[in-house]
Amino acid sequence: MPRTNRQWSLARTPRGRLTTDDLALVESPIPQIGPNEILVRNTWLSIDPSIRIRLSSTTPLGYLPPIRPGEPLVGLALGTVIDTRNPDFAVGDLVSHIFGFRDYAVIGTRADTIGGYGLPTRIDTRGMPPQWYLGPLGSSGLTAYAALTEVLQLRQEDTVWVSAAAGGVGAIAAQIAKLRGATVLGSAGRADKVEFLRQELGIAAFDYHDPTLHESLAELAPDGIDAYFDNVGGDHLAAAMDNLRPRGRIAVCGAVSGYDGAPHSGNPDLFQIVSKELRIQGFRAGSYNHLEGSMRQEVGGYLTAGDMVYHETIFDDLTQAPTALLAMLAGKTIGKTLCRLTSE
Ligand SMILES: NC(=O)c1ccc[n+]([C@@H]2O[C@H](COP(=O)([O-])OP(=O)(O)OC[C@H]3O[C@@H](n4cnc5c(N)ncnc54)[C@H](OP(=O)(O)O)[C@@H]3O)[C@@H](O)[C@H]2O)c1
Incomplete structure (x- = not known):
């Protein structure tokens, strides 16, 4: 496990297309948790186009605010709880949340999300590959x-x-x-x-x-x-x-x-x-979180029966997250684009 925390932040607001120089990997000590917080070691990062909207100097009305230079990127991620002061989560739980683009995330009970998607949620994989909970089952x-x-x-x-x-x-x-x-x-x-x-x-x-x-x-x-x-x-x-x-x-x-x-x-x-x-x-x-159960039943059924093809393009290591994002925006990936953050 890394002994420090690496985290992607915005170095400067992109002018035109996003470039890797617009982002910076910042290293800091592994954070400590406070009351009702959990510490998560991230394992998978979902590479989603919507983060690009927040890297511009303004965002559409009704959307989340822009990320300013110096602020960390966020994105849907999966990780394992390694420390907890929240009675709803135990060490070893697999959780999905919005604090991706970093090795370790401190997560409280609140997060900037649209409609609540991305709040910390415990995942029971039911034998499916965990990253499917960022893709077809997420x-x-x-x-x-x-x-x-x-x-x-x-x-x-x-x-x-x-x-x-x-x-x-x-x-x-x-x-x-x-x-x-x-x-x-x-x-x-x-x-x-x-x-x-x-x-x-x-x-x-x-x-x-x-x-x-x-x-x-x-x-x-x-x-x-x-x-x-x-x-x-x-x-x-x-x-x-x-x-x-x-x-x-x-x-x-x-x-x-x-x-x-x-x-x-x-x-x-x-x-x-x-x-x-x-x-x-x-x-x-x-706005449709209430459909998650029925979605997982239908889509999980297709996947288990072999009726649905699920293709992933996987980039390895947090250092590759900007490369993955640029590739996906440029149409160079097929299926779900992911970054695998650990080899464990
Ligand atoms: N409403 C919601 O709650 C919600 C939730 C998740 C995602 N989304 C939206 O769903 C869409 C797909 O997201 P995703 O995560 O599945 O990404 P994705 O489709 O895996 O990746 C984005 C794709 O967009 C295509 N693209 C990029 N620029 C284009 C252009 N100028 N003209 C036509 N196609 C272009 C590229 O494929 P080609 O090679 O085919 O061009 C690229 O691979 C995005 O618009 C995203 O914001 C919405």
Whole structure:
């Protein structure tokens, strides 16, 4: 075990795309805990695009505040309790929480979260690999499940388009939709990802660069789509609106095309919300924590039966966390992107 604590913090607010020089690894003594706190040795870090939003100088209204230069990064993580002054946690417990990007985390009963997702929670892995509780049985699974079940209210007869479908959330959403009987189209930004979607997940798929979003959608869904699972925003959202059938539905999960310093491309024709009576709903997984049990039952069932493919891109060691984040934002990873923090 490390004898000091290493922690990634923001060195300077990025100008344009995030670079590794914008982040700094700071070393300090292993922290002591106070009343009602636990000390956790982190083991897995979830690499999520949303941290990039908080590294900008301002964040959207309603979102968490920016992280300022000198402040530590946060992110969903798993770890083992190694000291406790909180009667609800014992040494040896596996917990998920939001204080990632560091070796050791001191966790009280409060944390900056949206909707409570990321508060310290004990995990019983039930024999599954622990990191799955950051992926299909954790935040990615809940996000996909809540959007399909509650937001889109997906029906068997629907044709649904999932963008960033070869990513952590997208690959799970695409497969849940397919396993529930819907017709699924997935898009991704590289030929190997499109192959992954076609060969491994068994869905119709296209590269959004080739030839164009509109041409690809026209070819794969000539009669239009009923539902759109939006991970990307910008030109993808505009193309979805143009291709939705009357009374189509959109679940706005994220808008990753605008996170890393690039302006959104594409200009959705919003009047189509009126003319086609579209329903557009943004959502945050943290508002659907009550669905975690049913999600784990359904998704866990698919995984155990071998009906769901779960792909991870794993980077080793905390030192690789910025590299992992940059790779994921640039579309260089497939499936869930993770950083393994310990080899034990
Ligand atoms: N609402 C919620 O509660 C919630 C919770 C978790 C995640 N999310 C959102 O869900 C989305 C997916 O998150 P994730 O963790 O699963 O990440 P991910 O999909 O594993 O990784 C992000 C992917 O976005 C794609 N991308 C990046 N820039 C793009 C661009 N300009 N145009 C099109 N695609 C682009 C890249 O794939 P390509 O190679 O295909 O371009 C990249 O691999 C994000 O928008 C995230 O913010 C929302």
